[in-house]
Amino acid sequence: MAVPQVVIVGRPNVGKSSLFNWLARRRLAIVDDHAGVTRDRLATLIEHDDRYFELVDTGGMGVVDEDDLTADVRHQIDVAIESADVIVFVVDIRAGVVSLDEEVGERLRSLDVPVILVANKADSDTLDPQANDFYRLGRGRLVCVSTQQNRNREELLELIVDRLPAGAETRPDQDPQMKIAIVGRRNVGKSTFTNTLAQAERVIVSEVAGTTRDSVDVQFELDGQRFVAIDTPGLRKRKSVRTDLEFYSTHRAQRSVRRGDVVLMFFDANESVSKVDKQLVGYIIENYKPCVFVVNKWDQLAGKVTTDRWVRYLRHQFPTLSYAPIAFITGQTGKNVKALLNHSQMLYKQARTRVSTGQLNRLVHAAIDQHPPPMYQNRRPKVYYATQVSTEPPTVVLMCNEPKAFANDYRRYLLGVLRDHLPFGEVPIKLYLHRRNRNEEAPPGVQN
Structure with missing residues (x-):
């Protein structure tokens, strides 16, 4: 079974995107006082009590888009609602019931999926009685929350998890590869x-x-x-x-x-x-x-x-x-x-590839033998050994006697050698030159 979808809906400027970010604990959606900011469906995976669901943010229902994309925004909302396993209907407790809230409620009334009515912007429990008027919208359990004051997040997540379909997967079938x-x-x-x-x-x-x-x-x-x-x-x-x-x-x-x-x-x-x-x-x-x-x-x-x-x-x-x-x-x-x-x-x-220290050192020393670095302050710069310390990007450290002795053009030469002879041909490589301390041991398989 696919991961269930929990879709956030409501009229513009009730705080849907703020709620989305708050539940995800990440700033994923743009939040702005300007009406109609969200156009596309935004989705993120949420885990709570060992249950997974995909949380989906949508545009404001009833918004008139300034770029004449109203029909496109409405279509995105309709697709999200049709695929929803749970609906989170968001209203503004401070504004009270307005006509657009009633239109959203009417749109949801015919759906055969659980609806949770969320009265947002309830920054303190003194505002909670004002939410009673929203019961006349006719759908769902009501919970008062505040994204700014971090009120009742756990309660809302519990309500969502309780309404997920029975037998839904406890985790995604497979993590994305890339x-x-x-x-x-x-x-x-x-x-x-x-x-x-x-x-x-x-x-x-x-x-x-x-x-x-x-x-x-x-x-x-x-x-x-x-x-x-x-x-x-x-x-x-x-x-x-x-x-x-x-x-x-x-x-x-x-x-x-x-x-x-x-x-x-x-x-x-x-x-x-x-x-x-x-x-x-x-x-x-x-x-x-x-x-x-x-x-x-x-x-x-x-x-x-x-x-x-x-x-x-x-x-x-x-x-x-x-x-x-x-x-x-x-x-x-x-x-x-x-x-x-x-x-x-x-x-x-x-x-994501990692090469052995021995292979890397053979290549680096061969490159230096073929094209030695220029003299620096009457001394020949030396590379004692090389090692790959990380991937994504591949990161190579050269331990040497004087990092400043290796000019940028010579570093580019070494990068070119690494790219031509190692399996990093089409990706960026980080190259660091570090001064080696006298008492520092070389990695296994590398001569001091």
Whole structure:
């Protein structure tokens, strides 16, 4: 049996996203006083009393979207409700019952699933009597909570767990194998690609710039394995980030890069590389993430431009990521998408690989013998031994007599040797040079 879904619904600005973050104990959804911030369905896995469920946040029911996406938001809410095993109906205890609350209650009245009525913003028990008026909405057990004052979180979780379907799985069937962060500037086709992976309208797709505001985790399967695609908001130039929503969206996109095991950096085949693209690639480099350059909408250039031309263009624009593979896809039709995912799995495997100390030392010493480092203060720099200390990214430490003696160009030479001869050919490598203390022992198998 699949992990049950618990769906949060309610009118705009009752605190649904705050409740979502509060129950998850993480800032996953953007919280803002601006109505209609949440558009797509956001989901996260929750565990309580050895029971698992997927908590789903939705947009405000009855909202009129400022970018004419009202029908799309409503569709996302309807899909969530139809898949729900438990509904959490959120109202604002301070505002009392309003007409939109009654409309939401009417929408839920015909559902044959448990409903929990949550009176939010009850910062103290003196406000609890005001919740009695919500009983006339006609559905569900009522509980008063406050996300700001951390009131009654455990009680709400207990109510949810008690209403989960009998026989539901106590844990997910399988943990996801890999998290793929899908990033790029606005309107390059990230959400369309995500929907292709999910084989469903999982996120809203629109020509309106900035449609996606939150980072949305979408689970999908390929060849019997589960993965997570993280659809991210499209980035803008820093000087163009003028509102809180844009600031939070940029922050979410950057956090998604950090969370991802592999980053797919999207480009529009019809557009040249922009300053925003370079800023985003710079952030990927700073975080040492395996990356694939994805040229999307390639069908629109069929017969007009060769892939070789785009490869040369991207290599010229991003010389420090010359090792990153480049894929040409059509996200809308799924062309070359499976090959892209297979290559992403290869990068994931490379980033998690560990090589033996003996193999690493033989390679490093051979590279130094073939091309010795330049003299430094009338002395020849020495590397005593090398060792890999971590993975994701592969991290190599060289113990030497003087780290400052190894200039940046020589460090790049050593990185190139590691990448050419070890199974790290297409992923970033961290290289540290440390001064060796006289009394420090070398690792087993390495001569002092």
